[in-house]
Amino acid sequence: RDLLLDSGAAAVEILPLGFARSTFHFAGVPGVAASVHDLSGMKIATSFSGLVAKHLAENGVIPGGIVHLDGAVETSLRLGVAEVIADVVETGSTLAALGLTIIGAPIMKSEAVVIRPAVAGAAEEAELRFLRRLKGVLIARKYVLMDYDIRDEHLARAISLTPGLESPTVSPLHREGWTAVRSMVPADQAQNIMDQLEAAGARAILITRIHGCRT
Structure with a gap:
């Protein structure tokens, strides 16, 4: 700039x-x-x-x-x-x-x-596609994917800690009374969220890097 x-x-x-x-x-x-x-x-x-x-x-x-x-x-x-x-x-x-x-x-x-000429050229569609891809990388750098297992009675508390961008993915486990949750969380808050999830009863808490994301 x-x-x-x-x-x-x-x-x-x-x-x-x-x-x-x-x-x-x-x-x-x-x-x-x-x-x-x-x-x-x-x-x-x-x-x-x-x-x-x-x-x-x-x-x-x-x-x-x-x-x-x-x-x-x-x-x-x-x-x-x-x-x-x-x-x-x-x-x-x-x-x-x-x-x-x-x-x-x-x-x-x-x-x-990122800059461009003040007068946009004919490649406007390509420019928009390029910007969408860049924004996807920038968003991915700000978030990580968090997976964990939680007992059903603690699910509401856990979801309040990991609301995700839209909503977390919630799936029943084969073990009765347990649920698997997957959600995007801010990368700079991930360790703190892990601590809170563990205190809430979550287990098998995993963090995975995201290489790209479209919202």
Whole structure:
């Protein structure tokens, strides 16, 4: 997303992919500025000149100059090339180690995205098919398939823990009084759900990865 917006290319974002996430901030030595509106007249070093210029213009800020640098832009402050930088910030620990602090709100949040030309071409049907397949992979990464056996008297409790996307699959077991359940559950909650199912009396709890899913 950041590369797309920085380039000014005639393209549009059509699908965020949920990885390679980053946040862009202004940063500088403590006390140099508190918000984007304090940056008027200051020199700003960045690897994303177009993105920064657009953000400043949207906030009515006229900088003293935007210095385009590739690589470690924080060195520009020590060299006196700029007074403020605009760069990717994750935890802020790197900035703190350099004696720098974040200025104001994020410039933007970015991640890997799918783009296409601003004017859609003739391959629209192929594009939609491609996007459906990509979305199927993204959904599959967020969920796992959970199977378990549960006594009939505890079935309602177990299903409340694993409602699935639509509804879980419930099948009677050969062993009387027991039921097998299969359901999609959020991958980041799977271990916690397993603990709760075990406490509810579930047995033979299995987790299987999903490689693709259409909803």
